[in-house]
Amino acid sequence: MSKVMDNIMDALDLETFLVCGSEEEGRRLTLQMVKELGFKDADIVFIQFQGPGVRVRARAYVHRSGDVYGWLGGEVVS
Amino acid sequence: MTARKILLVPLDPVHDVGLKMIRRGLAEAGHETMLLPPDLSVEEVVQEVMRTAPDTVLISRTLGYGVAEVLARLVDLLDAVGVRDRIRLGVGGMAVRPELAAELGFDGGFGPGTTVAEALAFVEDREYRQVQGDSRKEKQDFTAGYSYEYRHRGIREKLAAITDMILTWAENKTSPGVERAAVREELWDVDRWRNYEPVNDFFNAYAGLCGETARNFYEKGIFPPKTRRFTRKEVAALEDYVSRTAERMMAPRLQRGRPKPLVFNQYGTGCPFMDIGHIKVSEGWGADGVIHFDPSWGARTEGLFDGFLTHEEDGTLITPANLNRIKKSLEPGTLWQVRAHRGLNTPETAVLAGKIGADLTKINICYGALGAGTEPARMTVDGIWTIRYAAKYNLPFDVVTNEELCGVPAYKAFAGMLITVDLALRLGGRPVLQPLFCYSPEVMIGGQMEDNYVDFNAAKVVALKQIIDAPVWPGAPVGFLTQTEDRVQSSAATAFHACAAAMLGADAVTIASSDEAYSGGPISVPAKIDTLQAVKAGFRFFGRLELTPTRQAELWSEEIIAGIEDTLARVVEKGDFVQALYDGVLGSREDGAYPGRNGRGTVIEK
Numbered sequence: 001m002s003k004v005m006d007n008i009m010d011a012l013d014l015e016t017f018l019v020c021g022s023e024e025e026g027r028r029l030t031l032q033m034v035k036e037l038g039f040k041d042a043d044i045v046f047i048q049f050q051g052p053g054v055r056v057r058a059r060a061y062v063h064r065s066g067d068v069y070g071w072l073g074g075e076v077v078s
Numbered sequence: 079m080t081a082r083k084i085l086l087v088p089l090d091p092v093h094d095v096g097l098k099m100i101r102r103g104l105a106e107a108g109h110e111t112m113l114l115p116p117d118l119s120v121e122e123v124v125q126e127v128m129r130t131a132p133d134t135v136l137i138s139r140t141l142g143y144g145v146a147e148v149l150a151r152l153v154d155l156l157d158a159v160g161v162r163d164r165i166r167l168g169v170g171g172m173a174v175r176p177e178l179a180a181e182l183g184f185d186g187g188f189g190p191g192t193t194v195a196e197a198l199a200f201v202e203d204r205e206y207r208q209v210q211g212d213s214r215k216e217k218q219d220f221t222a223g224y225s226y227e228y229r230h231r232g233i234r235e236k237l238a239a240i241t242d243m244i245l246t247w248a249e250n251k252t253s254p255g256v257e258r259a260a261v262r263e264e265l266w267d268v269d270r271w272r273n274y275e276p277v278n279d280f281f282n283a284y285a286g287l288c289g290e291t292a293r294n295f296y297e298k299g300i301f302p303p304k305t306r307r308f309t310r311k312e313v314a315a316l317e318d319y320v321s322r323t324a325e326r327m328m329a330p331r332l333q334r335g336r337p338k339p340l341v342f343n344q345y346g347t348g349c350p351f352m353d354i355g356h357i358k359v360s361e362g363w364g365a366d367g368v369i370h371f372d373p374s375w376g377a378r379t380e381g382l383f384d385g386f387l388t389h390e391e392d393g394t395l396i397t398p399a400n401l402n403r404i405k406k407s408l409e410p411g412t413l414w415q416v417r418a419h420r421g422l423n424t425p426e427t428a429v430l431a432g433k434i435g436a437d438l439t440k441i442n443i444c445y446g447a448l449g450a451g452t453e454p455a456r457m458t459v460d461g462i463w464t465i466r467y468a469a470k471y472n473l474p475f476d477v478v479t480n481e482e483l484c485g486v487p488a489y490k491a492f493a494g495m496l497i498t499v500d501l502a503l504r505l506g507g508r509p510v511l512q513p514l515f516c517y518s519p520e521v522m523i524g525g526q527m528e529d530n531y532v533d534f535n536a537a538k539v540v541a542l543k544q545i546i547d548a549p550v551w552p553g554a555p556v557g558f559l560t561q562t563e564d565r566v567q568s569s570a571a572t573a574f575h576a577c578a579a580a581m582l583g584a585d586a587v588t589i590a591s592s593d594e595a596y597s598g599g600p601i602s603v604p605a606k607i608d609t610l611q612a613v614k615a616g617f618r619f620f621g622r623l624e625l626t627p628t629r630q631a632e633l634w635s636e637e638i639i640a641g642i643e644d645t646l647a648r649v650v651e652k653g654d655f656v657q658a659l660y661d662g663v664l665g666s667r668e669d670g671a672y673p674g675r676n677g678r679g680t681v682i683e684k
Contacts, residue, residue, distance in 0.1 A: 009352075009355050009356075009359070009602075009603045010347075010352065010355075010600065010602050010603055011599070011600075011602040011603075011604075013602070013604060043598045043599055044598075045563055045565075045593070045596050045598065046562075046563040046564050046565065046596070048564065057563075057565065059599065059602065061599060061600070063352070064390070064600060065347045065348035065349035065352050065388065065389065065390055065391070065600060066304070066306070066348060066349050066388045066389065066390035068312070069351060069352070069355075071319070071355070072312070072315035072316060072318075072319050072351070073315060073318065073319065
């Protein structure tokens with residue numbers, strides 16, 4: 001994980017509009033996009049399909065409760 | 079300070095309001111200002127600069143079209159005529175970003191949101207120091223000023239009879255929860271504990287009063303699932319983080335000129351570190367108070383744990399160390415509520431909250447017994463003692479009516495709320511009414527919110543105000559079941575509800591994050607900012623406007639009042655409050671409320 005990611009308090013949301021033919025396709029593309037960006041702990045928070053495509057908000061959790069948080073700095077950074 | 083000569087240039091076809099505001103600030107500071115009209119060409123501006131020979135030239139540009147070209151040409155021309163080096167040149171406005179200004183050779187660039195104070199600092203060639211928000215934000219006791227006098231005689235008389243009934247019934251009863259609270263009250267000295275002095279007397283008496291899970295923790299060192307202690311390095315890093323953050327902390331207000339409602343949000347990520355992270359952000363974006371959420375299983379566990387513990391799932395364990403660390407991280411003006419309201423550790427939670435220094439707690443016997451799973455007799459005995467401790471530690475508490483979410487109609491939930499309120503008043507407490515602003519099963523079926531979400535919520539507030547002079551704190555959170563996973567919709571719905579509460583004269587409001595309807599993972603901190611920002615925008619929009627209830631809202635409020643009185647009459651008729659809970663008088667199985675079973679058979683006759 002990069003140092004910048006250490007500074008994310010908990011999660012990174014990715015919001016965009018994907019041109020696609022169905023919500024199912026939009027969902028697949030979103031998860032693929034998040035995976036290609038290197039995030040493993042990800043989910044789709046919101047997705048809405050209309051004719052042109054999907055309005056989507058995906059979320060990658062960088063720090064979950066109980067983790068060692070990079071933003072605390074100092075020697076505890078993993 | 080030397081008075082400067084400043085030329086203000088709206089390099090724009092029409093917009094000059096920003097410069098006019100800055101001109102006023104500069105003039106008040108003793109500077110000489112000259113404001114050019116809009117829509118001059120770059121060449122005309124340069125001629126004016128040469129003619130007036132200012133110390134500083136402030137350009138504003140709102141339109142984004144061709145901004146880089148226009149500004150670059152201005153700088154080039156000023157250079158060409160030989161005046162660029164003699165003036166301090168700044169540019170600001172909607173179309174300007176500091177990076178662009180620097181790239182084009184300006185001495186300063188100011189984007190949207192620039193204040194007059196920033197412009198003044200630039201003109202006076204000094205470093206701009208941002209004012210640290212409203213550092214005078216002080217804790218408010220929003221129960222002050224209320225008489226708690228009843229305005230409805232019939233309801234007052236019935237409540238008095240029910241309170242007598244409950245106190246007589248409970249006179250010779252206790253429970254493991256009450257006993258643990260007594261041990262915590264008598265043997266756990268918070269000052270000794272804070273000084274790292276042993277509190278062995280307490281532990282020796284306490285562990286034996288706990289259920290198996292907590293007893294295993296104390297006697298065998300077995301942690302609850304997915305829970306661990308923090309390491310020393312982690313604690314040191316947290317202390318450093320809190321200290322660094324405190325130095326640059328701002329505590330803005332959301333309400334502008336409006337004195338209320340105070341805005342609360344909730345935390346309970348499982349981890350006190352993450353909670354503190356969320357709390358600092360909430361404070362930074364204007365929350366007036368924060369509410370501690372413990373794990374749902376904590377309500378079913380006899381006994382609290384100990385130590386500085388993190389938990390990987392929703393809800394942060396109530397331990398002295400967890401609460402103490404969170405307390406220490408709070409800004410001085412932030413109100414802090416530790417909920418006691420619904421489980422087997424209710425009275426002890428109030429004691430601990432009081433000793434650690436919480437400002438508020440939360441108690442409701444009826445909701446705890448019907449919607450949160452605690453056996454009615456146990457919840458009644460424990461609830462009475464919780465109220466006593468809340469009174470002793472000067473903790474006002476809201477009386478939540480979340481049983482509405484189970485399907486209990488508002489009038490029954492309010493009858494239950496008022497029973498706890500009246501008990502509290504008899505025992506010296508300061509209760510706060512908490513009507514739920516929600517899209518409840520009652521209205522889904524009954525259609526009261528088919529047209530709008532305002533009238534029925536307004537009816538609730540109107541009804542309560544006609545019954546008693548007491549503070550009102552809609553929650554919790556407002557807008558329940560109206561939010562979706564779309565963060566814009568969710569934030570807007572939250573803001574609308576908060577504004578309705580404000581315009582109905584509410585004293586406080588609890589808001590959710592824009593993740594309210596998302597159940598796939600933990601609430602994120604940006605989602606908390608979303609709703610705080612939305613509420614701020616709403617408060618700005620409506621200002622001090624009041625909401626006048628419609629005729630429909632008044633009719634519904636009359637129905638609610640009649641329903642409350644009828645429900646209370648039925649409890650009086652039963653002659654047994656606990657039996658009334660079992661018999662569904664305050665929320666029935668048909669409604670969707672079921673008497674809780676946790677702690678069944680644990681009430682002890684003394």
